[in-house]
Amino acid sequence: MPFSRPLGRPSYYFGLAANELPFAAFFWLLLLPTALAFTEGDIDSVGAWVIVGLAAVTTLGPAVIAHRALGDRARIEHAMAEGLGAGWRAAIDADLAEGLxxxxxxxxxxxxxxxxxxxxxxxxxxxxxGDAGRRNLLDLYxxxxRPQDAPVMIHLHGGHYSGGHKNSQSLPLLYRLASQGWVCISANYRLRPGAQHPDHLIDLKKVIAWVREHAHEYGADPTTLFVAGSSAGGHMAGLAALTQIDPAFQPGFENADTSVTGAIYLNGWYGPYFGQGPESSPLAHITADAPPFLIAHGDLDPLVPVADARHFADQLRRTSANPVVYAELRxxxxxxxxxxxxRFEAVVDAIEGFAAWVRTRERTPQP
Structure with a gap:
């Protein structure tokens, strides 16, 4: 875990920003300081020119990072064709395709x-x-x-199950979908150490039940409901999608409809919950009737090895009768x-296309 090392946390966040925003890193760390140095007349010695030369060489780093990120759009398109079929775009209903x-x-x-x-x-x-104070609050977008009959996307934040908060992750996705007529939810949930598995999952089930009961007040049609999450939230979303309407995870609201139309798993954790057995992993709940999944994971993820994402996607494909899209981000x-x-805007477009494809199939009677 990089956070256990000295300066691990700040170096991780600095590296994350530089990796995902290489153009901003180039401007703020290289171009702007160098331009200011020239403007102030500070490039007036051999040593200064050596530094300028090093800065010029350093630009190769952001260039390589940007090239990889730009290439992810084509890689994601390939993953969509592999998971949904080569003609997946043509299969989407015209009214849904128009908004993509x-x-x-x-x-x-x-x-x-x-x-x-x-x-x-x-x-x-x-x-x-729910009744857990600020940990049982949600934001709705x-x-x-306020268009009517809007589909719903629920998103859960990450944070190692011990931190994080709503209104923090995947906001480009939530605002994009809401601008296209969706109703989107970002929810808090109870955290460790006060809460343990399956408390977090129960909270997500409560969010789904709340949506079924109240989201129509904001124009939603909760019969079309996707669940998504990042990191620990992805783990939770995967569990919720694979344990639909399971009374064991719905104490006190066993009869609530917690089914989902599809699941979005972003940079998630796939293994067991802290110190608990394999039944706390989404891998233990994969069945043939698992809903459609879209999984996106970076191949340089320092917290969750990409091999774990590949294994989960492979096991899901082997068992589920529904499509699985696995996009590995270089x-x-x-x-x-x-x-x-x-990179993430390409993922957002894939999620929107995936949801449109699934919604089209839901409209079509299956043999």
Whole structure:
């Protein structure tokens, strides 16, 4: 674990930002300081020119990182074709295909990568879904025009099950979907050490039950409901998708409908919960009726080895009768979903396309 080393946490976050935002790193760390040095007349010695030369060589690093990130769009497209079929785009209903984005938002990626909010989306904050105080609050995002019969996306944050909070991760995804007429949920949940498995999963089931009961008040049609998560939240989303309507994880609300239409697993953990047996892993709950899954994982993730993601996707494909999309992101770090980056915006487009494909199939009677 990199956080256990001296300066591990700050170096991790610095590396994450540089890896996911190479253009910003180039501008703020190389171009701007060098330009200021020239402007101030400080490049007036051999030593100064040596530093300029080193800065020029250093630009190769961001260039390589950017090249990898730009290539992920094609790699994700290949993963979609592999998981859904070569003609997956043509199979989407016309009304759903019309809203899919055809190109990346370059201006936002290059100039406003950390700005998440959108003027056409309203955030309704701190709605209670349970009795655990602020750990049982959720935020709801919807278009200001409040369209009716909106599909729902629920997202759970990461944080090792011991930290983190709603309104922090995958916000480019939630705001994008809400701007396209979805109702999106970002929820807190109880944390370690006060809570243990399956307390977190029970909280997510409560969120799903809350959506079934209340989301229509915001224009949602909760019969179409996707569950997503990042890191620990991905682990939780995977468990929820694989234990639908299981009374063992719904104490006091056993009869609530906690089924989901599909699952989005981002830079997740796939193994057992801390110190508990294999039954606390999503791997233990894979069955033939698992819902459609989209899994995205970086091959340079320092917290969860990419081999774990490959193994989970392989086991899911072997057993599930539903499609599994596994997108491996070349050069991708853990928590790649924090920014409007080339990599995550390509993932956002894939999630939107995946959801449209699944929704189209839901409309079509299956033999």
């Amino acid at each position: 984005r055809r190109r990346l938002p370059l201006a936002r990626i290059l100039f406003l990568p950390i700005l998440k909010r959108r003027p056409d989306v309203r955030r309704v904050a701190n709605l209670a879904y 919807h278009h200001r025009s 050069g991708g770090n853990h928590a790649f979903d924090l920014y409007h980056s080339f």
